[in-house]
Amino acid sequence: MCMNYSDYFILMMEILGTVSFASSGAMLAIQRRMDVFGVTILGVTTAVGGGVIRDLILGITPPSMFRDFKYALMAIVTSLVIFTLMCLRRQLFSGNFLIWYDKVMNLFDTVGLGVFTVVGMNTAVQTGYGDNYFLLCFVGVVTGVGGGMMRDIMTGTMPYIFVKHIYAVASLAGALVFVLFYRHVPEIVGMLLGAGTVIAIRILAAHYRWNLPRVS
Amino acid sequence: MCMNYSDYFILMMEILGTVSFASSGAMLAIQRRMDVFGVTILGVTTAVGGGVIRDLILGITPPSMFRDFKYALMAIVTSLVIFTLMCLRRQLFSGNFLIWYDKVMNLFDTVGLGVFTVVGMNTAVQTGYGDNYFLLCFVGVVTGVGGGMMRDIMTGTMPYIFVKHIYAVASLAGALVFVLFYRHVPEIVGMLLGAGTVIAIRILAAHYRWNLPRVS
Amino acid sequence: MCMNYSDYFILMMEILGTVSFASSGAMLAIQRRMDVFGVTILGVTTAVGGGVIRDLILGITPPSMFRDFKYALMAIVTSLVIFTLMCLRRQLFSGNFLIWYDKVMNLFDTVGLGVFTVVGMNTAVQTGYGDNYFLLCFVGVVTGVGGGMMRDIMTGTMPYIFVKHIYAVASLAGALVFVLFYRHVPEIVGMLLGAGTVIAIRILAAHYRWNLPRVS
DSSP, X not given: OOOOHHHHHHHHHHHHHHHHHHHXXXXXXXXXXXXXXXXXXXXXXXXXHHHHXXXXXXXXXXXXXXXXXXHHHHHHHHHHHXXXXXXXXXXXXXXXXXXXXXXXXXXXXXXXXXXXXXXXXXXXXXXXXTTOHHXXXXXXXXXXXXXXXHHHXXXXXXXXXXXXXSOHHHHHHHHHHHHHHTTTSOHHHHHHHHHHHHHHHHHHHHXXXXXXXXXX | OOOOHHHHHHHHHHHHHHHHHHHHHHHHHXXXXXXXXXXXHHHHHHHHHHHHHHHHXXXXXXXXXXXXXXXXXXXXXXHHHHHHHHHXXXXXXXXHXXXXXXXXXXXXXXXXXXXXXXXXXXXXXXXXXXXXXXXXXXXXXXXXXXXXXXXXXXXXXXXXXXXXXXXXXXXXXXXHHXXXXXXTSOHHHHHHHHHHHHHHHHHHHHHTTOOOOBOO | OOOOHHHHHHHXXXXXXXXXXXXXXXXXXXXXXXXXXXXXXXXXXXXXXXXXXXXXXXXXXSOGGGTOTHHHHXXXXXXXXXXXXXXXXXXXXXXXXXXXXXXXXXXXXXXHHHHHHHXXXXXXXXXXXXXXXXXXXXXHHHHHHHHHHHHXXXXXXXXXXHHSSSOHHHHHHHHHHHHHHTTTSOHHHHHXXXXXXXXXXXXXXXXXXXXXXXXX
């Protein structure tokens, strides 16, 4: 299997996403006073949990994380690095560094949400479900937000995606863009259009402090 | 595929069940101050979540909600209607209307619990597991109560079915009736006997305030 | 299928594990003031939940608990016995009896964690995944700790395995020992070495009050 530039580009986005998802899980686990093993499990679950749910729904067993280890491995390493940094230099995570860290992680998380959404849809297309747009959109959003939802449920936190900011709905918008275009453009273009939509909406939503309506 | 009167009757019961399950999810989501997207997700999860767990256990992938969209669609519409009503006219949900609304939704919920139980068992029979009574009963109860359990877990609520009133056990009683009869009567009769048992037990339990014993 | 002494030995360990897992679920359900049905469901979920997750990941549908009922049945009976004892003689569970009960159940739980870990891995080997060490270890740990995690999530408790004592990591250590040896020794020897490692680490950890590091 040879990779060209666009494959590398997708892979690079997946790596950023995996690192940021894993670190959000690890950070929440540390806040909940879990031990180093719990921190690692939660990091990995956040990073790859969405893909596992997607694979179970599509009937792909064992899930792809067990055939391509690099994502789980990256999540383990990320979690251990975060844990070690927090043990050795907790004071690092304060002041300017914390602001900078949060900004970078938010950006990576946005990239991850975008790329996981379209990678999940692409998996469904390649498994033969390209005609089922409802399924495509569902597995796209689940791949994007499922890991974060598992993270929140496993720590007894109200799932973030239900309460704050334009998050899952950005993933859904990107999924719809992918569905609109993927038959008419090369695969990679469809994926970049979808992921780009997610990223653009998330950045705009953060900047203009958009929120979905709720009952006041 | 032509439908006869009894198929329509089952479908009608499923529609009532879907509407009431979705509205219970949407209402809880609104109470938890989720946004409109979270309200919809929780409505859909409550309505179709039990069927998804059943299908994963039976090895039906992708789950049937992705082949027959009408239930998910009804759940989405129901959730959005509830959300809109709560936004526009919150005061509507008080006084006499609230009492009436709760009564109707409780009745629909009871019908839904009954019909989902037997529809779930029928799915297992048609998938070739008619001989495995334990599996039949399990998927019947899971189809009936699984969505509500997911709703409660996703909102950090103690699962309703474990703490209050005769609920899951009514579903189990209906499942046992279905198992007793389904080989000896036409399919539709077995389903109606099972669903009827669930509904009768639930109505009696509500009227006489039955509860299962617990450690005092 | 004829069983020899070693098969009986494994079965005996599984029975101890099933009883202790089920009773931990039933006890937590009683503390959470669930009714007798909830107590039973939680007992069964704790006892067989890990195996169900394993089977879904390996694509074994319906999960093996629906083909071999004895574990679910034992868990139901255990839960009902615990419930009845707690109803009739709550005062029994205090003083010396409680200390003795906790010690025995802890020992059974340790045996269960050990045997479920290696039985889960053996299932994966027999399903044809003997070469995928990552998958083997994952399903081993999931079979061991998955039921307890479901128990905690369903009752809104912070998952035990993430916060206290050497638990999941003991299961992982046993899994690694199994992976090291299982190709070079008879199946039963590999299983006993793996399970023995789990049990030894748990007993040492309890005695010397080992805990994994956490961020202080």
